[in-house]
Amino acid sequence: MDTISIIEGRVIDPATNLDLVTDLHIADGKIIAIGNAPADFTAAKEINAKNKIVCPGFIDLSVRLREPGAEYKATIRSETEAAAKNGITTVCCPPDTDPVIDSPAIAELLQQRSAKAGMAKVLPLAALTKGLKGEHLAEMGILKQAGCIAVSDVRPIVNTNVLRHALEYAATCDLTVFLHPIDPWLGNSGCAHEGVVSTRLGLTAIPEQTETIAVARDLLLVENSGVRAHFCRLSSGKSVEMIQQAQDKGLAVTADVSIHHLLLSDIDIHLYDSQCKVCPPLRSSLDKQALGDGLKNNIINAICSDHQPHEAEAKLNPFSMAAAGISGLDTLLPQCLRFAEQMGMDLITILSYLTEKPAAILGIDAGTLQVGKVADICIFDPNKNWTLNQDTMYSMGKNSPFFGQELKAKVYFTIINGKVVYEYL
């Protein structure tokens, strides 16, 4: 039997508003006590967490594992391990694998291989339409039974009729829809936010309306269908306003933002830095600020890594020809803490966007340290600085705009289902 006592850590659980230096005890994969151990309890392993934070393991709403289909970029094993080493205990995998997650076989493959790896848990997101082609509905009911946690479009659904039906059908299946608001036409050949930077660098532009038009359309169809909708990776301040209006109206709408959109803007592209090429694009510094405010005001409900590992060659190209995406698992926690510092946000609040709030979006019983809950736990030192480089980065993809930067916060232990899966030595 695995029994663990975590001694003298600063235990922070946003879900119960707990922030206290105390002990935490684990048995049978669950948290059995906080504070004093039960009388008959003996810990097989004792972790000294003095001067460290003990919090729920992080839940990341978007992690590309690249398997199946692009194993030269990363694999289920490599990325679930990298996640675990960064305190991330649950990851959602978008359906744009190859083949697409539109059949139970692929959903099961992801779960079986990740279970075998024994690191971070993988929750597959199913395709909303077959092959993500926007033409026919995917077998959402069957995919739900096969373990898919939600359904997602990923690529724009051009045919509004198909989208409307897909949302209605998802509502029927009681599935949350993860929507990526991108207009299929506007800026579809672009690679940078439309603004002074794109004009100066001569980069084909992606206007703000690429996102806002899609948000508007999607919100109208969400309202019509009554589906629970989660808007993925907002990039513009105007979208935040629109989401707020929908929430004020009482629609079941949530949203997330990637950590890089909270820290970077189009100015960071500087001299065509292809590491700053992402989709949606980094927008203006005003947008960045509005996203931060949206998070603070709880209009945006979660921060994700939007992890997209690439092989080095994918970024070794002129900006417009380089692949989009940032390898984000390794920087999620440190950069969230940096963002919190910039915003004057306390630790328990910033951690809520990585724990209980994404858990609520997914409707899973996780992201909290309550007695009786599954012991998915991260123990980190908030004051341990380290430098992001080839050796300290655990993901197979080394594509990061933060390469070479000194980061704060180092994960020392990760516990998943009551087992220590990672210990920093």
Add this chain to the structure above:
Amino acid sequence: MNSIQLNNQGRLKHFLDIEGLNRKLLINILDIADSFLNIDTKAVKKVPLLRGKTVVNLFFEPSTRTRTTFELAGKRLSADVLNFNINNSSTSKGEALIDMLRNLEAMHCDMFVIRHNAGGAATFMAQHVAPHISIINAGDGQHAHPTQAMLDMFTIRQNKGDFAPLSVAIVGDILHSRVARSNIHALNILGVSEVRVVAPKTLIPTGIETLGVKVFNDLKKGLDGVDVIIMLRLQRERMKSALLPSAYEYFQSYGLTESALKVAHPDAIVMHPGPINRGVEIDSSVADGPRSVILQQVNNGVAIRMAVMAISLGAVSEQDSN
């Protein structure tokens, strides 16, 4: 911006972009080009400045005049010149730009002149190339075409002398034009009194004012009193992407005709980077008329490219303009 253009001593190493260069350097390029201007009238049309050097022209986009003037410039400097005309579709499917760069490096060349349809391609090459090689940007996407801008400045100086009092209008497809962007930077660095851009709203990029221009959507207002008119080529594809209704309507509104030219200063010169679309952006009578300096621009292209190549390879010092 683009400090990689300069080496540790602040000397020009790569020529990628006008933005970030100073007035002194631009004037220096013009002065050195002046000294090369009459080489083609001599019996031996060569100077030995780049003897033993190898220049590679890497053209990923079709080009006649830019490529041939670069080739001629290299040869008049006594360099060995290799031309690669690379069909872009084959590289996008096959060899990556970085691999091509490594292969060419292995051939021990001294300079790459690159034209590519991706903005920043020349900068990318300069960021990754071996330290002894110079990169010259012969046009990268919609970003920059710095040698074109310099030959335009050269032509303006030949005709107008001083930059300070000039009002300059750039007319046409500003959105897609690397020539416009480089000219805007060059004109502002050289201190002209005013730069205008004239185009319909569909062809004006967001925030262009921040580069130091005034935007006009009306041709006659935009040309009112200007000393220099730079016309831009209008690509036929612009009609397909719903930016304009037709070439005919464009000519009606933005084509440079004798009548439109009347509002400009009586001594205004008319420029065009070529190749011209007669009856689309410019009327033949203007293109071939007394105000046109279009062929003078072409002639100046060789001298300017010689100057840029010689300076970048350290064959002439930046102060030495005689």
